[in-house]
Amino acid sequence: MNIYGDHGNLLVLQRRLEWYGYEPNIIHYNVGDAFPADVDIVIGGGGQDSGQEVIHKDLVKIGPKLKALAEKGVPMLLVCGLYQLFGNFFKTLNSKTLTGIGILDVETHGTNERLIGNIITSSEAFGDIIGYENHSGQTYLGKNAIPFATVLKGAGNNAKDGHEGACYKNVIGTYLHGSILPKNPKLADFLIQTAVTQKYGEFSHDIIDDLLADLARDAASDRPR
Amino acid sequence: MPHPFVVIFGKTVRYIARLRGGGSALPGLFVEKISPDFIKTTLAQLPLGVVVISGTNGKTTTTKMVVALLEAHGLTVFTNRTGSNFTRGVAAALLGDIDIKGKLDADIAVLELDEAHAVPFVKAIPPRFSLLLNVMRDQLDRFGEIDATARMLEKIAQATTDTVVLNREDARVLKIKDSLTDQTVELFGLSDTLLADFPSDDDMRAGSVKKVKRPLAKVLLKKYAGNSATYELAGREFSTTLKLNGVYNVFNSAAAIALTYAILADDTKPDTIISTIAQVTPAFGRGEELQVGGQPLELILVKNPSGFRLGLKSFSPVGYATMIAINDNYADGRDMSWLWDVDFESLADEGVTEVSGVRAYDMALRLQYDEVTIGHIERDLSTALRQFIDNNQGKPKRIYCTYTAMLTLRRELSKITKVETIS
Numbered sequence: 001m002n003i004y005g006d007h008g009n010l011l012v013l014q015r016r017l018e019w020y021g022y023e024p025n026i027i028h029y030n031v032g033d034a035f036p037a038d039v040d041i042v043i044g045g046g047g048q049d050s051g052q053e054v055i056h057k058d059l060v061k062i063g064p065k066l067k068a069l070a071e072k073g074v075p076m077l078l079v080c081g082l083y084q085l086f087g088n089f090f091k092t093l094n095s096k097t098l099t100g101i102g103i104l105d106v107e108t109h110g111t112n113e114r115l116i117g118n119i120i121t122s123s124e125a126f127g128d129i130i131g132y133e134n135h136s137g138q139t140y141l142g143k144n145a146i147p148f149a150t151v152l153k154g155a156g157n158n159a160k161d162g163h164e165g166a167c168y169k170n171v172i173g174t175y176l177h178g179s180i181l182p183k184n185p186k187l188a189d190f191l192i193q194t195a196v197t198q199k200y201g202e203f204s205h206d207i208i209d210d211l212l213a214d215l216a217r218d219a220a221s222d223r224p225r
Numbered sequence: 226m227p228h229p230f231v232v233i234f235g236k237t238v239r240y241i242a243r244l245r246g247g248g249s250a251l252p253g254l255f256v257e258k259i260s261p262d263f264i265k266t267t268l269a270q271l272p273l274g275v276v277v278i279s280g281t282n283g284k285t286t287t288t289k290m291v292v293a294l295l296e297a298h299g300l301t302v303f304t305n306r307t308g309s310n311f312t313r314g315v316a317a318a319l320l321g322d323i324d325i326k327g328k329l330d331a332d333i334a335v336l337e338l339d340e341a342h343a344v345p346f347v348k349a350i351p352p353r354f355s356l357l358l359n360v361m362r363d364q365l366d367r368f369g370e371i372d373a374t375a376r377m378l379e380k381i382a383q384a385t386t387d388t389v390v391l392n393r394e395d396a397r398v399l400k401i402k403d404s405l406t407d408q409t410v411e412l413f414g415l416s417d418t419l420l421a422d423f424p425s426d427d428d429m430r431a432g433s434v435k436k437v438k439r440p441l442a443k444v445l446l447k448k449y450a451g452n453s454a455t456y457e458l459a460g461r462e463f464s465t466t467l468k469l470n471g472v473y474n475v476f477n478s479a480a481a482i483a484l485t486y487a488i489l490a491d492d493t494k495p496d497t498i499i500s501t502i503a504q505v506t507p508a509f510g511r512g513e514e515l516q517v518g519g520q521p522l523e524l525i526l527v528k529n530p531s532g533f534r535l536g537l538k539s540f541s542p543v544g545y546a547t548m549i550a551i552n553d554n555y556a557d558g559r560d561m562s563w564l565w566d567v568d569f570e571s572l573a574d575e576g577v578t579e580v581s582g583v584r585a586y587d588m589a590l591r592l593q594y595d596e597v598t599i600g601h602i603e604r605d606l607s608t609a610l611r612q613f614i615d616n617n618q619g620k621p622k623r624i625y626c627t628y629t630a631m632l633t634l635r636r637e638l639s640k641i642t643k644v645e646t647i648s
Contacts, residue, residue, distance in 0.1 A: 008565030008594075015594050118559060132560045177562045182590050212593050216586035219604070220561075223553060223583070 006045030008179025063101030083173030119154030131176030280358025581609030
């Protein structure tokens with residue numbers, strides 16, 4: 001599930017950790033692999049609807065392990081397809097139900113309407129979040145899920161609620177591609193800081209020059225939907 | 226026969242549109258609105274029927290090759306040479322070629338069509354032959370998903386009345402074969418050794434390319450190195466030098482040859498095919514080379530990650546000044562995610578001299594994370610181009626650009642050098 005540029009999220013975490021003076025160890029988890037023992041950050045992307053079905057069975061199998069990590073406070077970023085499957089279920093247009101692993105209290109319904117285009121959201125913790133959404137599944141939040149952000153421009157979780165993504169502890173599910181982390185370095189640093197602090201008790205670091213990210217954010221904000 | 230009024234009116238609009246420069250689809254739009262049956266009635270006159278070429282990458286250059294191959298065999302070919310591959314682009318091209326009574330002097334029409342526009346087109350005008358090149362991540366914001374694009378190509382195949390030519394190495398394209406019952410299917414492909422150079426979007430982050438047994442292909446690109454290639458045509462091997470550059474252009478030459486075989490059958494002359502392919506040059510902006518200040522300047526169109534990756538792989542940056550221009554207009558695709566699916570590390574040693582376009586800062590940010598140094602960032606294309614040329618005198622230059630950035634750059638370049646006019 002790597003077709004929508006979510007590789008950028010991995011690259012940003014890797015480079016920023018290196019620039020901060022850490023040595024990240026990246027494990028690509030694929031269907032059927034042994035689940036790695038020592039995990040500090042989990043990220044996952046979206047894919048074709050067909051790709052979704054392939055990983056579904058395996059995801060359900062490792063669900064309890066991911067759930068335990070989530071309860072422990074391990075930071076996670078799930079984009080689009082995996083955001084949906086980290087919820088309770090995904091009901092497709094032809095009424096087939098894919099059970100999720102229930103870490104996020106959300107449900108997703110397949111629709112004929114594609115929510116697509118540049119999107120700007122806003123959260124208290126991260127300020128304006130800038131990205132691109134492209135999904136036909138619409139997600140509704142249950143009472144135990146907190147929205148990740150409020151939509152300023154674009155659609156978000158669904159066509160009516162005006163919020164985007166969902167959080168539980170340090171787990172963030174979102175529809176934002178773009179990739180999301182390059183243009184939202186605050187979010188990248190939240191994942192890094194949380195993970196490093198949990199591992200080493202503190203996060204000491206140099207300052208990264210994010211001028212290009214700021215300029216790219218400004219340029220993206222002015223673009224049509 | 227189209228109504229004479231429509232033809233005269235359409236031709237006038239075409240003339241005026243060309244005077245104001247650019248806009249190859251505008252006159253077609255007029256005709257489309259006035260006489261919707263115009264294309265259908267005009268194309269129905271052709272003795273050998275209609276050929277449709279579609280897919281994500283390489284339509285324009287492949288169409289150019291097919292036209293050259295058919296013409297070398299003595300056919301008169303009508304085509305939409307502009308790369309304006311929407312229905313109205315076809316109407317616009319027709320207007321240029323028909324006489325005042327609406328008669329088209331051609332044996333066959335070879336048309337490149339954008340995937341989405343091809344579907345209603347083939348519904349109205351079923352092609353005799355179709356060639357489906359590939360399905361890659363491109364303009365997903367327009368079509369939704371790759372699988373949806375594959376379904377569009379499948380509809381083109383199903384509407385075809387005679388032969389469908391498919392890319393054996395693209396799993397989504399090859400799968401279309403299973404949905405066809407009434408059509409002959411021919412395949413083109415790559416030798417196992419070349420296959421590793423063509424990772425698909427799916428393979429890219431999945432490690433090594435899986436080896437599976439593949440069906441036999443009619444035309445195979447066996448070897449490709451430098452500017453020479455070896456093909457296997459219907460079981461025989463032929464080698465030639467090429468004026469084409471870029472691996473993907475060369476692979477598409479195998480596609481063009483396979484389609485030519487399907488159309489001409491026993492009348493195909495292998496020697497004519499090889500001597501023609503040897504002379505074909507890339508279509509505009511697809512590796513086209515201009516001269517600026519006594520130095521070559523190459524324009525390379527990039528519109529999706531696979532195309533960009535293959536471009537970077539095909540052209541060595543050593544000794545060149547490199548510029549990248551990224552726009553996000555409708556025709557380019559609004560979503561910038563794709564830049565993150567291209568590795569730019571190959572540019573790290575030489576750096577990128579100039580970054581430009583509406584999304585210059587997105588591109589610069591991408592380069593920052595591959596630790597590639599950047600000379601200047603300038604969103605305005607004409608300023609950036611001037612800066613790029615002035616700062617790199619005496620050095621060959623290369624510009625990677627998205628579609629609308631390329632149109633602007635060509636217009637600017639035409640003020641200082643000879644740029645082929647596209648009619």
